[in-house]
Amino acid sequence: MQFSMQDLHAARKGILPLSTFQPLLGTVLRPLARAAGFILIPWVTAAYFASSHNNCSIFQGLAIVFTNLGHIPDFAKEHGWFRTVLYIKALFLPTGYGFYCATKVPFDLVRDMLGKRVRSAEGRVTLREEDKKVPGKRDEVSFYYFHMKERTFHVSRKAFLAIDDGGSYRAYFLPRSHTLVAIEPSILAKEAEEKEIQNRAQHEAAGMI
Numbered sequence: 001m002q003f004s005m006q007d008l009h010a011a012r013k014g015i016l017p018l019s020t021f022q023p024l025l026g027t028v029l030r031p032l033a034r035a036a037g038f039i040l041i042p043w044v045t046a047a048y049f050a051s052s053h054n055n056c057s058i059f060q061g062l063a064i065v066f067t068n069l070g071h072i073p074d075f076a077k078e079h080g081w082f083r084t085v086l087y088i089k090a091l092f093l094p095t096g097y098g099f100y101c102a103t104k105v106p107f108d109l110v111r112d113m114l115g116k117r118v119r120s121a122e123g124r125v126t127l128r129e130e131d132k133k134v135p136g137k138r139d140e141v142s143f144y145y146f147h148m149k150e151r152t153f154h155v156s157r158k159a160f161l162a163i164d165d166g167g168s169y170r171a172y173f174l175p176r177s178h179t180l181v182a183i184e185p186s187i188l189a190k191e192a193e194e195k196e197i198q199n200r201a202q203h204e205a206a207g208m209i
Contacts, residue, residue, distance in 0.1 A: 001159050003182045011172035011182040012192060016116040020181050024113055027179075031104040038098030042091050065091075112174035122170040122186055123149050125163055146171070146180065153180040 007017035043062065050068075051061025068075045069088075076084040126147045131140040144160035146153040148171055163169070163183070170189040172182040 001156070001180070001182060008182055008184060011118050012189070014118050016113070016118050016174070016181065021113060024109060024179070028106060028110055031101050035098045035101035035105070038094045038101060042094045046091060106177055108176040109174065109179060112176050112179065117175060118172045118181060119175050120170055120172050121148055121151055122189070123168065124166055125169045125171070127160060127163060127165045129160070151178065153178065155180060
């Protein structure tokens, strides 16, 4: 899962490790970039052709595009209804799909990243592999999951292979999106807690002396 011992120490304290921001940010940016592309590209392209045809800036070309859409009958008289319908479809179909992609942006994950807090759960972890049909893929795609009590975490194949099925683990996850950021055997987590308590007691005793 690409976390270091320093990341694990931070997770034990309930803090989201900074190194996890890069892979988490990729999860946020992929649908956001797709949405921006489908929304912006048709309008920028239409504005570019309008500006080239009228010898003006691209911003003025965008204003011309909006003006044309506000006067569809006039535009159709000049260019014909067939081209007008194609023009409207070329603008609004990609834009609609872009807004659909925007709904796939994991805003709960964004809130988790801003909050920088991690929760933990402990118990036995069981593994599950599931093959699903994915749009755009000819063959089924394998998905991997950790099950822990009432929680289920979607993980990578690499993480799936690293875990002993039925073993006792402590999982560190984000509170809103329930994204798993780190996991360790329960025995190691308890040893770390005991060591932390001992160190704290030693510091307190040294302070009293």
